[in-house]
Amino acid sequence: MSPHSLPPAPAAYRTLDTDGIRAFLAGVPTLATRLGGPAAHWRIREVSDGNLNNVFLIDGPQGGVCFKQSLPHVRVDPAWKMPLDRTFYEAAYLREIRPCVGALTTDILHFDPDLFVLVVESLDRHVVLRRGLMAGGDWPDAARAVGAFVARGAFHTSLLAAPFEEITRRLDVFSGNRTLTRITVDLVLTDPYRDHPRNHWISPDLDGIAADIRTDPHVRRRVGAMQARFLTCRQALLHGDLHTGSVMVADDDTRVIDGEFACPGPIGFDCGLFIGNLLLHLFACGDSAGQDRAVRDIAQFWASFHDTFGELWRTATRHDGNGDAYAAALFRDDPSGLQQAQADFMRDVTADTIAFAAMEIIRRIVGYAHVPDFDTIPDRAARAGRQAAALALARDLLADPDIVTTIADLESLARGRAR
Amino acid sequence: MSPHSLPPAPAAYRTLDTDGIRAFLAGVPTLATRLGGPAAHWRIREVSDGNLNNVFLIDGPQGGVCFKQSLPHVRVDPAWKMPLDRTFYEAAYLREIRPCVGALTTDILHFDPDLFVLVVESLDRHVVLRRGLMAGGDWPDAARAVGAFVARGAFHTSLLAAPFEEITRRLDVFSGNRTLTRITVDLVLTDPYRDHPRNHWISPDLDGIAADIRTDPHVRRRVGAMQARFLTCRQALLHGDLHTGSVMVADDDTRVIDGEFACPGPIGFDCGLFIGNLLLHLFACGDSAGQDRAVRDIAQFWASFHDTFGELWRTATRHDGNGDAYAAALFRDDPSGLQQAQADFMRDVTADTIAFAAMEIIRRIVGYAHVPDFDTIPDRAARAGRQAAALALARDLLADPDIVTTIADLESLARGRAR
Ligand SMILES: Nc1ncnc2c1ncn2[C@@H]1O[C@H](COP(=O)(O)OP(=O)(O)OP(=O)(O)O)[C@@H](O)[C@H]1O
Ligand SMILES: Nc1ncnc2c1ncn2[C@@H]1O[C@H](COP(=O)(O)OP(=O)(O)OP(=O)(O)O)[C@@H](O)[C@H]1O
Ligand SMILES: [Mg+2]
Ligand SMILES: [Mg+2]
Numbered sequence: 001m002s003p004h005s006l007p008p009a010p011a012a013y014r015t016l017d018t019d020g021i022r023a024f025l026a027g028v029p030t031l032a033t034r035l036g037g038p039a040a041h042w043r044i045r046e047v048s049d050g051n052l053n054n055v056f057l058i059d060g061p062q063g064g065v066c067f068k069q070s071l072p073h074v075r076v077d078p079a080w081k082m083p084l085d086r087t088f089y090e091a092a093y094l095r096e097i098r099p100c101v102g103a104l105t106t107d108i109l110h111f112d113p114d115l116f117v118l119v120v121e122s123l124d125r126h127v128v129l130r131r132g133l134m135a136g137g138d139w140p141d142a143a144r145a146v147g148a149f150v151a152r153g154a155f156h157t158s159l160l161a162a163p164f165e166e167i168t169r170r171l172d173v174f175s176g177n178r179t180l181t182r183i184t185v186d187l188v189l190t191d192p193y194r195d196h197p198r199n200h201w202i203s204p205d206l207d208g209i210a211a212d213i214r215t216d217p218h219v220r221r222r223v224g225a226m227q228a229r230f231l232t233c234r235q236a237l238l239h240g241d242l243h244t245g246s247v248m249v250a251d252d253d254t255r256v257i258d259g260e261f262a263c264p265g266p267i268g269f270d271c272g273l274f275i276g277n278l279l280l281h282l283f284a285c286g287d288s289a290g291q292d293r294a295v296r297d298i299a300q301f302w303a304s305f306h307d308t309f310g311e312l313w314r315t316a317t318r319h320d321g322n323g324d325a326y327a328a329a330l331f332r333d334d335p336s337g338l339q340q341a342q343a344d345f346m347r348d349v350t351a352d353t354i355a356f357a358a359m360e361i362i363r364r365i366v367g368y369a370h371v372p373d374f375d376t377i378p379d380r381a382a383r384a385g386r387q388a389a390a391l392a393l394a395r396d397l398l399a400d401p402d403i404v405t406t407i408a409d410l411e412s413l414a415r416g417r418a419r
Numbered sequence: 420m421s422p423h424s425l426p427p428a429p430a431a432y433r434t435l436d437t438d439g440i441r442a443f444l445a446g447v448p449t450l451a452t453r454l455g456g457p458a459a460h461w462r463i464r465e466v467s468d469g470n471l472n473n474v475f476l477i478d479g480p481q482g483g484v485c486f487k488q489s490l491p492h493v494r495v496d497p498a499w500k501m502p503l504d505r506t507f508y509e510a511a512y513l514r515e516i517r518p519c520v521g522a523l524t525t526d527i528l529h530f531d532p533d534l535f536v537l538v539v540e541s542l543d544r545h546v547v548l549r550r551g552l553m554a555g556g557d558w559p560d561a562a563r564a565v566g567a568f569v570a571r572g573a574f575h576t577s578l579l580a581a582p583f584e585e586i587t588r589r590l591d592v593f594s595g596n597r598t599l600t601r602i603t604v605d606l607v608l609t610d611p612y613r614d615h616p617r618n619h620w621i622s623p624d625l626d627g628i629a630a631d632i633r634t635d636p637h638v639r640r641r642v643g644a645m646q647a648r649f650l651t652c653r654q655a656l657l658h659g660d661l662h663t664g665s666v667m668v669a670d671d672d673t674r675v676i677d678g679e680f681a682c683p684g685p686i687g688f689d690c691g692l693f694i695g696n697l698l699l700h701l702f703a704c705g706d707s708a709g710q711d712r713a714v715r716d717i718a719q720f721w722a723s724f725h726d727t728f729g730e731l732w733r734t735a736t737r738h739d740g741n742g743d744a745y746a747a748a749l750f751r752d753d754p755s756g757l758q759q760a761q762a763d764f765m766r767d768v769t770a771d772t773i774a775f776a777a778m779e780i781i782r783r784i785v786g787y788a789h790v791p792d793f794d795t796i797p798d799r800a801a802r803a804g805r806q807a808a809a810l811a812l813a814r815d816l817l818a819d820p821d822i823v824t825t826i827a828d829l830e831s832l833a834r835g836r837a838r
Contacts, residue, residue, distance in 0.1 A: 159646075159647060159650050159651060164597075164600065164601075164604060164650050165597045165601065168594045168597070169594075172591055172594050175587045175588075175591050178583075178584045178587070181583065182583075182584065185583060185743050189743075190743070190746050190748070193746075193748070193749055194746075194748035194749070217753060217755070217756040217759070220749045220750065220753065220756050220760075221756055221759050221760050221763065223749060224744070224745035224746070224749050224750070224760045225745075225760070225763060225764075227578075227743060227744045227745060227746060228578060228654075228744035228745060228764075231578050231583050231743055231744055232578060232652055232653050232654050232744065233651055233652060233653075234651050234652075234653055235647075235651050324604050324608075324609070324646060324650055325643070325646045325647035325650055325651065326643035326644075326646060326647060327609050327612075327613070327643070327646060329609070329612070329613035330612055330613070330639045330642060330643050331639065331643070334636060334639065336636070337636040337639050337640055340636070340640050341639075341640050341643045341644070344640065344644060345644075345647075
């Protein structure tokens, strides 16, 4: 990304510190009311833990809000300049999907287009799923909720739900999310499969398997096809960064956050990222109870996604929905035909899911941005060994699409390999 | 299409008659110079033979031009209102592809955004391929030229040729071509598979097969998938209406015209429409020499498309092209891997081509807009018989994707069925 290609930051933009945040919130009546009491009493704490943005939680006597602001650079690397528009896309994504996913994500409370500030509900009873899992926690309903989230968001932004004129208009907005899509294209889909200075891994332990992945002709062939699939298949509006760090959980509540990578794409990309991160957790996990839970979560995510999506589709067909793909007229009087069509459709989504899950595993071990899940393994050789096993699974999944064709098969293969 | 959803025609718009055209051309210096002499000497003749627009050829002492103007309605049905923007998209399409297809289409000489007038080179030595074929003519190089046209246009607007930022920006313009894409969605992809007042056919002769096509569960399943494929797979910029009436031929020259339906989509749609129309000609054709030529044309179109596309891709990879799909880095040192990737890619394009060819055959016999090719058969029962054979082939191709998996197999099956 060359800095000279950046649009200029709007003149009104400045990065707000805690005083600035206090004044900003006080100036927006709905937010001030929500927080309650005098602004001086609000407690402001930074919770930024990601790479990109400033995130603060603000508590007042009446309630809380979460404040997120884009910076003109990567938060953890000020030399890496970046346009500010990512909170714009996160806000646009929330507006698109909130009506169909409801409380599976956060309510959007405010967006400021000059400061690129997004304010959403504060989830202060919640923890980030990844960190919860790493600490050995268990949220038996979380994966199911994420599956429903993906199904509802994807269905309602797809051509199964509405005429192409409407869907195209809605998706085209997100074509503009070029900066973050470029990051996905480079970091997830491309860099791990070439020599690139951003790649790194536990060396020399993983040198062999990393080279293997870069040079295996079958892997390359599949990776090439998945690059094309990500960029050309506009099945629905994706979250685009649906790892376990983008899910926050409480005992009785699950929310998907951080939709700034939203873009049109194949539904299996969201599914693959989530399953890929559960697989990473599975391989990082020392105890067999934790491994069992990871497998259960994959199964429940998928069942929930699959069944919710199928039911939405059946309902739309029954009610003579006006989607232009698999037009209702074709299947209204033919439930078994619809079942077949759904099976065809899901076969493709499954194949995408498995391939993108494999690519997520790879990029999170040998690419630029690793997952912390393996950090719980203190012994370096043991850590590398578990990573190697995860990489070998991912390589095999990419090299031979027939090795695993259902998510159930994926679960058992992974469970066996992680032992 | 409800008239109240139309954007208002720009105030400056009016439909030009021959006097208006003369004045208009005289007012554009480059066009007046190209025609030469005094405007009063220009010969203006209407050649509109399509459904949508006014088209005139103008000859002057120095040269000629072709004048095309959108009407605020369908030309042949003034009650069917329509926005004017189709010549805008045709002009935009020419600007996009002319640099890579060169003289396989016409040069764009002028576009007027108020009058929606597009002026291009006049092809006055040429005839429309469909009419030429119907008259028993033979243009042995035409199909090869059209294959090269599709390959070059598709390759250079695909993610094999350039980074996604550039390709998305270029393709998104054509997302706006909603009016004509809606026509494709309705007339080509949807109506023939439901009861619809726009459908018509030789009745009662074809009642049975038409009903068969509407109700066969295997056909429906495939049609549903192809609807999704057309609308979600943004592989390249399509011509969008590449039938044999959109090709003009002279002995030594072939041009593709009429790109007003341009939209992003799967490359196999353009291939399928062209092959579908050659198949329609094949079935309409009484004599076996004509049938042989139709089969030869299909073979040459496909070989030319396939080889040209493959060669452009190999060259881009060798020169370290910056396309984001099948990134050059994957295959630069691995020509056999690239060959495999190309085979995978072409397998999908082939499947799309066969299915869209079948759907084109169907909609041109039982849908709204028929092809005139069968009109050369005076006997009504014989005409219906030939159409029934074409429909049966199309139905079988859709019902069982495995019946034919290569274009060569398609040729022999069709040749056998057309006898
Ligand atoms: N609505 C919320 N309520 C409470 N805490 C939140 C909320 N949203 C985010 N957080 C906390 O802030 C952290 C960073 O948020 P988020 O992931 O949205 O930021 P980011 O900069 O986009 O991160 P990344 O680099 O992962 O993209 C989260 O991990 C979570 O701990
Ligand atoms: N550049 C040209 N030179 C000479 N004749 C042309 C040229 N372009 C079009 N024509 C003639 O005008 C006719 C109509 O042109 P064209 O197909 O572009 O119009 P249209 O209204 O878009 O038709 P359709 O309803 O098929 O879309 C063609 O069939 C051809 O005979
Ligand atoms: Mg983020
Ligand atoms: Mg036309």
